[in-house]
Amino acid sequence: DTAVSQTPKYLVTQMGNDKSIKCEQNLGHDTMYWYKQDSKKFLKIMFSYNNKELIINETVPNRFSPKSPDKAHLNLHINSLELGDSAVYFCASSQGGHANQPQHFGDGTRLSIL
Amino acid sequence: GENVEQHPSTLSVQEGDSAVIKCTYSDSASNYFPWYKQELGKGPQLIIDIRSNVGEKKDQRIAVTLNKTAKHFSLHITETQPEDSAVYFCAGRSGNTPLVFGKGTRLSVIA
Numbered sequence: 001d002t003a004v005s006q007t008p009k010y011l012v013t014q015m016g017n018d019k020s021i022k023c024e025q026n027l028g029h030d031t032m033y034w035y036k037q038d039s040k041k042f043l044k045i046m047f048s049y050n051n052k053e054l055i056i057n058e059t060v061p062n063r064f065s066p067k068s069p070d071k072a073h074l075n076l077h078i079n080s081l082e083l084g085d086s087a088v089y090f091c092a093s094s095q096g097g098h099a100n101q102p103q104h105f106g107d108g109t110r111l112s113i114l
Numbered sequence: 115g116e117n118v119e120q121h122p123s124t125l126s127v128q129e130g131d132s133a134v135i136k137c138t139y140s141d142s143a144s145n146y147f148p149w150y151k152q153e154l155g156k157g158p159q160l161i162i163d164i165r166s167n168v169g170e171k172k173d174q175r176i177a178v179t180l181n182k183t184a185k186h187f188s189l190h191i192t193e194t195q196p197e198d199s200a201v202y203f204c205a206g207r208s209g210n211t212p213l214v215f216g217k218g219t220r221l222s223v224i225a
Contacts, residue, residue: 004157041201043158043215056212090157100146100165103213105157 003027004106006091012112013081021076021109023091031055032074033092033103034066043090049074050097078111086113116141118206120216127194128224135219137204138186144208147187149178152201152218161202162189194223 004025013019025032033056034046048056052068063079074091088110092103117140127133139147145166150158164171164178164187171178175194180187187206191198204216 041152041218043203043218045212048212058212092157097210100163100207102148102160102163105150105159107155107157 004091004093004104006089006106006109008109009107010110010112012114014114015081015083017081018077018079019081019111020078021089021091021111023074023076023106025072025091025093025104027093027095027104029093029095029104030071031094031097032068032071033094034074034076035090035092035105037088037090037108039087046089047074047076055097081111081113083113086111116144116206116208116211116214118204118214118216120204120219122219123217124220124222126222126224129194129196131194133189133191133194133198133221133223135189135202135204135221136186137188137206137216138184139206139214140185141206141208142182142185144185144206146207147178147180148205148213149176149189150203150205150215152203154200158203191221194221196223196225199223 031050046060047066049068065077068074088108091106094101094103120137148163151161152158177190201218205213207213
């Protein structure tokens, strides 16, 4: 009965490859997010979707393309991976757009670029 | 935009002692301040939050205080236990803007 689940947990790949990370939430929330956590543990928002529509894109390179097939899923596709993309990526969800409701995080996907 | 500063970056306390983590924010319109705990290999988990119409909130051993005039808020953990060891993040937001996180505090509780 995991609330926010991400797959895969670990992703090791070569520079230049294209990869996807999947996220699903079973909380019935209408808003989903992608965050990037760098090696110094700094958490920064990348994207936010409300009811399948993009509402935040925080100056993320267009190599990153989120896709939301429905309210319960927000996948992240990354093209032409670079060394600087190595990080832990977290998916999160909340209810009510950017109303002050708690965000629930998944356990992260550790992406390592060789 | 909002900027959230968090101190200290690391904190070690003896089991049973109290721990205090402090954050300041820059946007006076910010009105929501959650605290997250992140254990190794896990995602951040909300432990307590406070809204700007309240000055203090408590949940068992955890309390948060908010000083809107000074634009700072603090997390207090009393009677610390080894399982409190983790990285703690404060965050703030105003209106429809995204949550902005502090840089985290690594808390070590020594048995």
